[in-house]
Amino acid sequence: MFHLWSNSSHDEENDELKAKSKVNELKAALGPLSGRSLKYCTDECLKRYLDARNGNVGKSKKMLEATLKWRSTYKPDEIHWKEVAVEGETGKAFRANFHDRHGRTVLILRPGLQNTTLIDNQIRHLVYLMENAILNLPEGQEQMAWLIDFTGWSLSTSVPIKSARETINILQNHYPERLAVAFLYSPPRIFEAFWKIVKIFLDPKTFQKVKFVYPMNKESVELMRSYFDVDNLPTEFGGKATLKYDHDEFSRLMMEDDEKTSTFWGSSDKHKHGSSNSYSGAEVVPEPTSLAPPAS
Incomplete structure (x- = not known):
């Protein structure tokens, strides 16, 4: 038995060394x-991009560089709640006040409560919530869980296929390995036609994380409950808790988090003096720093 445990421990050490070597590579x-790119590219971040590309350094580099370019133009870390607050008025998407059994941040989405028509702003709202969920991940956690309630959903409230594809591309390409699992709770039959098209855009890893849950299907319900405590889980998802979305209270929390975000990214002054979609010309750009350790 000791021999087996010793081999297992040795294998784990080898895996860790290989992973670290890949990160350094x-x-x-x-x-x-330099700047925010340097702050963004932590070891944990690099591991996620490597995982997303099955350890291929060349493909991971290409993917990460595309993200850094996207972040420098889209500026997800500079979106403030007041810019997207209208999207949250009905509670169609928000960060839950509970975690899953692994302690991960949970996002609740209720597409049937769609209240706007500007697709670009809808995507900015989701990107904002992704950034906020990441900000609120417990220490040691890199992933989040999604709960999607289809109550009231219809083809008239669904986003156009083109927009769905754009959203999926942003989430897959610029937030790799951030999703642990997504539970689609009791989707109507008509959703199947929409899903047949949308799933084409999902990479295999993401596709495996999407779970359909039907209240009458014991196996799918048990799978969901293996991730969530029923006492925390809202009744809309088959649990015992009451789901109450208070837009004013949620807005207060988001504005507090905006301050944390600005402090983290070093943009407190800009946040206090108004939002800007471009870097200030007076901003001092730090000297580039190499992430790689010096050669021994």
């Missing part, structure tokens, strides 16, 4: 970084 391939 990716660091070296990326070259010197």
